[in-house]
Amino acid sequence: MRPKKVILCVNSNDQELSVMSFMLTTNGYRVLSATGAQEAVELFTGTQVDLVLADYGGPQMNGSQLVKRLKQIAGHVPMVLLGDPQALAGQIHLADALLAKKQCTPQELLERIKVMSARKRGPRKGAVRQNAVAELAAAS
Numbered sequence: 001m002r003p004k005k006v007i008l009c010v011n012s013n014d015q016e017l018s019v020m021s022f023m024l025t026t027n028g029y030r031v032l033s034a035t036g037a038q039e040a041v042e043l044f045t046g047t048q049v050d051l052v053l054a055d056y057g058g059p060q061m062n063g064s065q066l067v068k069r070l071k072q073i074a075g076h077v078p079m080v081l082l083g084d085p086q087a088l089a090g091q092i093h094l095a096d097a098l099l100a101k102k103q104c105t106p107q108e109l110l111e112r113i114k115v116m117s118a119r120k121r122g123p124r125k126g127a128v129r130q131n132a133v134a135e136l137a138a139a140s
Helices: 012-024 037-047 064-075 106-117 130-139
Strands: 006-010 030-034 051-055 079-083 097-100
Touching: 006 012, 006 037, 012 030, 012 051, 012 106, 030 037, 030 079, 037 051, 037 064, 051 106, 064 079, 079 106, 097 106
Parallel strands: 006 030, 006 051, 051 079, 079 097
Antiparallel strands: none
């Protein structure tokens, strides 16, 4: 049995957080929930996380600031920012994906999470790296 992907959900609204956690848990993900930025940073540094799903609004720091902080810790972890398109327009962010909270269906969100949380499994069988081919040609 494959281990479950771990998703860190960050949302200051307890009701939205519980709905999101329930949806992800019932779809086979392990969910870590945080209601604030400090709690999210502690969970992120203490656990192997496969994806971060953060809401833009937050009392301590907004989602964009949180994503920036988490990217400094582990830049390879994909991060999705949920929010109002008008609030996010014209802002610089480090999130790997921006999704409009009210316009994104649960199926679209789950599909995006599935794609973004998939880990690379290395080169395909029979695939030869270009550098290895060039090295072999130079050696002969």
